[in-house]
Amino acid sequence: MLSILENSRSIRWLGKQLFNREDPSAFFDPLLSQLDPMMVRQYIPARVIEIFDETADTKTFVLKPATRWPGFGAGQHVNICIEIDGTRHNRTFSLSCSPEQWRQQGTVSLTIKRLPGGRVTNWMHDNLKPGAVLGLGDAFGEFQLPVNPEPLLYIAGGSGITPILSQLESLAGADWRAPVTLLYFVRTQADVIAAEKLYAIQQRWPAFSLNVVTTEDGDTPQYLSDQHLEQVPGVNARRCYLCGPKGLMDLASELLHRRGVTEDRIHSTFFSAPAAALVSDELGGEVRFSRSELTVSSEGDAALLDIAEAARLSPQSGCRMGICHQCSCRKTSGTVINRLTGKASGPGEESIQLCISIPQGPVTVDL
Ligand code: FES
Numbered sequence: 136m137l138s139i140l141e142n143s144r145s146i147r148w149l150g151k152q153l154f155n156r157e158d159p160s161a162f163f164d165p166l167l168s169q170l171d172p173m174m175v176r177q178y179i180p181a182r183v184i185e186i187f188d189e190t191a192d193t194k195t196f197v198l199k200p201a202t203r204w205p206g207f208g209a210g211q212h213v214n215i216c217i218e219i220d221g222t223r224h225n226r227t228f229s230l231s232c233s234p235e236q237w238r239q240q241g242t243v244s245l246t247i248k249r250l251p252g253g254r255v256t257n258w259m260h261d262n263l264k265p266g267a268v269l270g271l272g273d274a275f276g277e278f279q280l281p282v283n284p285e286p287l288l289y290i291a292g293g294s295g296i297t298p299i300l301s302q303l304e305s306l307a308g309a310d311w312r313a314p315v316t317l318l319y320f321v322r323t324q325a326d327v328i329a330a331e332k333l334y335a336i337q338q339r340w341p342a343f344s345l346n347v348v349t350t351e352d353g354d355t356p357q358y359l360s361d362q363h364l365e366q367v368p369g370v371n372a373r374r375c376y377l378c379g380p381k382g383l384m385d386l387a388s389e390l391l392h393r394r395g396v397t398e399d400r401i402h403s404t405f406f407s408a409p410a411a412a413l414v415s416d417e418l419g420g421e422v423r424f425s426r427s428e429l430t431v432s433s434e435g436d437a438a439l440l441d442i443a444e445a446a447r448l449s450p451q452s453g454c455r456m457g458i459c460h461q462c463s464c465r466k467t468s469g470t471v472i473n474r475l476t477g478k479a480s481g482p483g484e485e486s487i488q489l490c491i492s493i494p495q496g497p498v499t500v501d502l
Pocket residue numbers: 451452453454455456457458459460461462463488489490491
């Protein structure tokens with residue numbers, strides 16, 4: 136009798152799952168992932184098909200997403216979801232290939248530098264192999280090309296070249312007629328990422344001028360200066376795209392502003408969270424995660440995302456640098472400092488991004 140009851144309960148449960156119209160993937164995905172990970176529907180699976188070295192610490196990962204992935208614009212970012220030792224991690228990377236590669240070959244490339252202490256980037260460098268499957272989110276980001284041809288200036292530093300590579304390949308493919316200059320700052324020649332690709336673009340696209348500036352090859356370190364800009368014909372009339380370390384981007388913006396290039400003609404994106412100058416002894420405080428009924432204390436400039444994870448909570452996250460908004464969460468009381476701007480929030484209820492919010496005194500978060 137008991138087993139008949141249990142069987143009928145199981146059948147009812149199975150029936151409910153099968154007709155769960157809100158989220159059928161919650162039922163089917165674990166089964167499908169065992170049969171073929173490319174059939175999973177909760178995220179768009181992408182199979183790693185090739186991995187190659189760009190420099191000693193940077194690799195390109197070529198992925199083949201399932202065909203339902205909607206594609207991207209040159210210069211956009213994407214979140215990836217990857218499982219490491221049974222835990223899922225989300226990270227944001229720039230796509231380093233042109234949208235044409237996706238349209239024509241059905242593949243996309245991520246060019247990723249190993250980061251000191253970077254749990255995910257280092258794991259990918261050391262363990263990810265062709266054949267593995269990871270999850271791919273929709274592409275996002277405002278670092279995009281103008282619609283009509285006009286002269287462009289790119290200023291990149293180190294791995295800040297990745298979204299720019301995507302745009303340059305796209306422009307070269309479309310035979311963009313207006314002049315395009317890239318000033319690419321790297322420590323040494325050996326640190327030029329995608330060197331072969333960049334020189335090939337230069338060869339086949341006459342409107343493109345490539346200038347690699349090595350900052351540590353000579354006796355005196357070289358930094359971006361007005362002299363570099365002077366050498367770019369018609370620099371003041373160019374639309375400018377910047378990607379690299381915060382110091383380089385701040386300096387580039389300042390030099391361009393001084394030349395009268397207006398803010399709306401300067402586009403920038405960054406690859407790690409730039410930190411505003413913060414007075415750390417005014418930071419930290421008691422953090423209450425109200426839904427989890429957990430209270431912890433924090434010190435210094437630790438962001439709420441790190442504090443939550445240290446307390447063994449698993450809030451959603453992606454880029455960890457204030458771009459993707461995946462970590463957005465309700466703060467119900469207390470003040471936080473925005474790591475990017477250095478500005479304080481109001482004391483009341485509002486939406487915040489956990490990865491760039493540093494408590495200043497007691498804070499309660501709906502997590
Ligand atoms: S994790 Fe992307 S904005 Fe916070």
